[in-house]
Amino acid sequence: MQNSSRSEVDPFIVMDVMEAARRAEAAGRHIIHMEVGQPGTAAPLPARRAVAAQLDQDAMGYTVALGLPELRRAIAGLYARWYGVDLDPARVVVTSGSSAAFLLAFTTYFDAGARVGVAEPGYPSYRQILKALSLAPVGLPTQPETGHRMTAEALAQADIAGAIIASPNNPTGTMLDRDGLGALIAACRDRDRVFISDEIYHGLHYGDRAVSALEISDDVCVINSFSKYFSMTGWRIGWLVVPEAQVRVVERLAQNMFICAPHVAQIAALGALGDAARPELEANRAVYAANRQLVIDGLRAAGLDAFAPPDGAFYVYVDTGALSSDSRTLAADILEKAGVAVTPGLDFDPVRGHGTLRLSYARATEDIAEGMTRLTNYFAAAGPNPLLTGS
Amino acid sequence: MQNSSRSEVDPFIVMDVMEAARRAEAAGRHIIHMEVGQPGTAAPLPARRAVAAQLDQDAMGYTVALGLPELRRAIAGLYARWYGVDLDPARVVVTSGSSAAFLLAFTTYFDAGARVGVAEPGYPSYRQILKALSLAPVGLPTQPETGHRMTAEALAQADIAGAIIASPNNPTGTMLDRDGLGALIAACRDRDRVFISDEIYHGLHYGDRAVSALEISDDVCVINSFSKYFSMTGWRIGWLVVPEAQVRVVERLAQNMFICAPHVAQIAALGALGDAARPELEANRAVYAANRQLVIDGLRAAGLDAFAPPDGAFYVYVDTGALSSDSRTLAADILEKAGVAVTPGLDFDPVRGHGTLRLSYARATEDIAEGMTRLTNYFAAAGPNPLLTGS
Ligand SMILES: Cc1ncc(COP(=O)(O)O)c(C=O)c1O
Ligand SMILES: Cc1ncc(COP(=O)(O)O)c(C=O)c1O
Numbered sequence: 012m013q014n015s016s017r018s019e020v021d022p023f024i025v026m027d028v029m030e031a032a033r034r035a036e037a038a039g040r041h042i043i044h045m046e047v048g049q050p051g052t053a054a055p056l057p058a059r060r061a062v063a064a065q066l067d068q069d070a071m072g073y074t075v076a077l078g079l080p081e082l083r084r085a086i087a088g089l090y091a092r093w094y095g096v097d098l099d100p101a102r103v104v105v106t107s108g109s110s111a112a113f114l115l116a117f118t119t120y121f122d123a124g125a126r127v128g129v130a131e132p133g134y135p136s137y138r139q140i141l142k143a144l145s146l147a148p149v150g151l152p153t154q155p156e157t158g159h160r161m162t163a164e165a166l167a168q169a170d171i172a173g174a175i176i177a178s179p180n181n182p183t184g185t186m187l188d189r190d191g192l193g194a195l196i197a198a199c200r201d202r203d204r205v206f207i208s209d210e211i212y213h214g215l216h217y218g219d220r221a222v223s224a225l226e227i228s229d230d231v232c233v234i235n236s237f238s239k240y241f242s243m244t245g246w247r248i249g250w251l252v253v254p255e256a257q258v259r260v261v262e263r264l265a266q267n268m269f270i271c272a273p274h275v276a277q278i279a280a281l282g283a284l285g286d287a288a289r290p291e292l293e294a295n296r297a298v299y300a301a302n303r304q305l306v307i308d309g310l311r312a313a314g315l316d317a318f319a320p321p322d323g324a325f326y327v328y329v330d331t332g333a334l335s336s337d338s339r340t341l342a343a344d345i346l347e348k349a350g351v352a353v354t355p356g357l358d359f360d361p362v363r364g365h366g367t368l369r370l371s372y373a374r375a376t377e378d379i380a381e382g383m384t385r386l387t388n389y390f391a392a393a394g395p396n397p398l399l400t401g402s
Numbered sequence: 403m404q405n406s407s408r409s410e411v412d413p414f415i416v417m418d419v420m421e422a423a424r425r426a427e428a429a430g431r432h433i434i435h436m437e438v439g440q441p442g443t444a445a446p447l448p449a450r451r452a453v454a455a456q457l458d459q460d461a462m463g464y465t466v467a468l469g470l471p472e473l474r475r476a477i478a479g480l481y482a483r484w485y486g487v488d489l490d491p492a493r494v495v496v497t498s499g500s501s502a503a504f505l506l507a508f509t510t511y512f513d514a515g516a517r518v519g520v521a522e523p524g525y526p527s528y529r530q531i532l533k534a535l536s537l538a539p540v541g542l543p544t545q546p547e548t549g550h551r552m553t554a555e556a557l558a559q560a561d562i563a564g565a566i567i568a569s570p571n572n573p574t575g576t577m578l579d580r581d582g583l584g585a586l587i588a589a590c591r592d593r594d595r596v597f598i599s600d601e602i603y604h605g606l607h608y609g610d611r612a613v614s615a616l617e618i619s620d621d622v623c624v625i626n627s628f629s630k631y632f633s634m635t636g637w638r639i640g641w642l643v644v645p646e647a648q649v650r651v652v653e654r655l656a657q658n659m660f661i662c663a664p665h666v667a668q669i670a671a672l673g674a675l676g677d678a679a680r681p682e683l684e685a686n687r688a689v690y691a692a693n694r695q696l697v698i699d700g701l702r703a704a705g706l707d708a709f710a711p712p713d714g715a716f717y718v719y720v721d722t723g724a725l726s727s728d729s730r731t732l733a734a735d736i737l738e739k740a741g742v743a744v745t746p747g748l749d750f751d752p753v754r755g756h757g758t759l760r761l762s763y764a765r766a767t768e769d770i771a772e773g774m775t776r777l778t779n780y781f782a783a784a785g786p787n788p789l790l791t792g793s
């Protein structure tokens with residue numbers, strides 16, 4: 012049995028780092044993990060309590076494809092609370108994480124062969140999911156001078172049927188303001204293109220809150236997830252908001268492709284949306300805020316100041332081109348000599364990512380502090396070109 | 403924003419029945435549910451206990467894409483226990499139900515435009531998922547005289563790149579024996595075609611156990627799930643077994659398309675696979691066996707004997723062509739007059755399903771007994787053509 016050509020997706024380059032880190036840990040070394048894109052914390056206690064209470068109360072069979080009505084209502088309520096947007100719960104589709112939402116959105120809007128814009132640097136899986144669906148990802152490079160924010164000009168000029176844009180973005184953590192996001196939406200609307208807004212890092216901001224595409228237009232597709240702010244990556248629960256006219260189409264696709272999102276995760280998500288979870292979630296965010304400052308200060312102290320201070324999420328994307336022209340080798344060297352796992356930029360930008368690294372600060376503050384001390388020492392010891400002069 | 407043409411999947415016809423049943427219940431009527439394709443029971447207690455124990459022990463973040471190593475080992479162990487097959491756990495890929503496994507398998511093996519064989523009657527979502535992936539479902543009609551079992555001739559003659567076959571099948575519950583399954587696998591192998599075996603109803607047999615495609619060949623793709631025998635539909639957890647050469651490809655697709663299966667469901671699945679869960683699961687099966695007999699006896703008593711006695715699963719697919727040439731109207735009439743919800747055959751066979759109904763006997767025995775009493779009365783009162791003579 013032969014593989015299809017659509018199945019030839021690229022491996023994650025960070026996997027090599029993770030495997031090397033695993034081996035180092037198995038050999039007794041202590042590694043600081045600044046490569047992982049997920050909170051170290053569990054789902055908030057009220058979410059776990061809701062699950063515990065339900066376990067013996069209900070058979071927890073398939074739910075309807077669009078998700079539990081109470082959960083769809085609670086998600087709509089979040090739009091009122093966070094953005095002052097009055098969202099009809101009928102437009103909310105509960106999914107198995109934003110990952111399943113991408114599969115639904117891409118199949119809803121694009122036929123095989125369609126060209127879909129993705130930011131470079133950006134979340135690597137967009138590209139691979141598009142490929143697996145026989146769609147053509149079109150990389151739209153963003154520039155360091157603008158904090159790698161997508162511009163309306165870049166979107167307008169590209170030959171694409173639509174685009175998916177994350178704000179705050181992964182790997183940069185930078186955010187579009189209302190005007191910036193509005194210009195992107197207008198650029199797509201004016202050309203009859205699909206605009207998909209990945210809002211998975213909403214809730215995790217360190218200055219102004221993020222703006223939702225739904226504050227600007229109803230004719231957009233918004234994707235979000237309980238993975239990041241709600242600290243529920245492993246539960247696989249997220250959602251999609253589509254224009255009213257598309258709900259039936261997405262419902263049929265979801266019935267067939269997924270049947271439903273995990274029932275137990277829907278129960279947990281309801282718990283996470285309640286008032287009782289708020290203090291814990293805001294405490295997590297305060298930890299990230301402290302970590303963020305440690306990373307910014309540490310990088311500057313090490314003389315690595317070519318990065319945009321992140322507005323949200325839990326990443327810093329730093330230019331290391333002056334140190335090495337090969338982020339893969341640089342990440343391997345940092346792991347070996349400093350015991351810190353970081354992600355080579357190549358995962359996010361196949362063209363220019365050889366000169367960048369992503370540092371994640373999602374873990375506990377003591378880990379991040381230790382990681383930054385190690386990195387500062389590494390860069391100080393290594394001098395301007397660590398790979399040539401390294402200890 | 404326009405819909406794609408790949409997104410135009412058919413609605414489930416049974417949805418109309420379910421909506422009418424909901425309305426009837428809201429109006430105070432008591433409806434017997436013989437339309438639903440899922441157990442009424444919860445996950446086995448040891449599965450729920452495992453979850454309860456883990457909730458405060460672990461952050462339950464993303465797992466590795468292929469699934470928790472212990473779970474992959476335990477699933478491999480099931481092949482030893484059920485079939486005497488020595489399966490390398492490295493070939494097991496844990497998925498969000500068999501639904502996600504279909505998405506993975508179809509993208510792994512087929513490029514856009516490829517023709518893929520599906521049995522008619524068969525599980526309706528195969529067709530719709532294939533369509534959503536820009537693949538072309540090719541209906542392969544099976545015959546009532548052979549209990550709707552797929553034949554090697556039909557597979558060999560079709561112009562297809564591969565096929566997906568379920569045994570026991572939904573909606574018929576009929577099973578292929580070792581020779582029958584072996585002939586299908588050989589017919590595909592000889593023509594370099596992909597053979598995908600949907601074994602989701604394994605464990606639920608009422609005579610001989612089902613034969614796995616892995617007992618016959620390693621060059622097949624096997625899909626299974628915790629939904630049915632393990633009574634865990636809503637948990638969204640299943641698996642895929644692929645030839646060794648395909649594991650890396652499927653891993654990369656899974657990393658990008660799904661990240662991982664729900665962590666909590668993986669914990670539950672481990673509990674469901676343990677010895678402690680066996681008595682409960684076998685007790686569920688004994689209930690289905692009793693229900694099956696009630697349905698068979700009831701249909702025969704009502705003079706409806708054009709069906710193959712099911713070997714497994716929890717369905718009977720009965721020819722109602724003598725009563726009505728429109729299974730949709732017949733199902734609506736049965737719901738209205740007898741208060742029993744059943745599924746029109748059109749969901750499973752778009753060509754010949756106007757003359758068939760599927761009865762599910764997955765619920766409690768008292769419900770099935772009451773349902774069969776109502777159906778027998780309905781058919782007796784209605785005479786040979788209930789839609790003309792109805793009460
Ligand atoms: C920008 C972005 N979108 C989506 C995802 C996928 O998240 P999930 O499927 O857990 O919702 C991630 C995960 O890291 C991400 O960084
Ligand atoms: C034959 C068959 N395969 C697959 C499925 C999907 O099951 P799941 O995604 O819950 O594993 C079903 C559900 O009814 C089915 O009947």
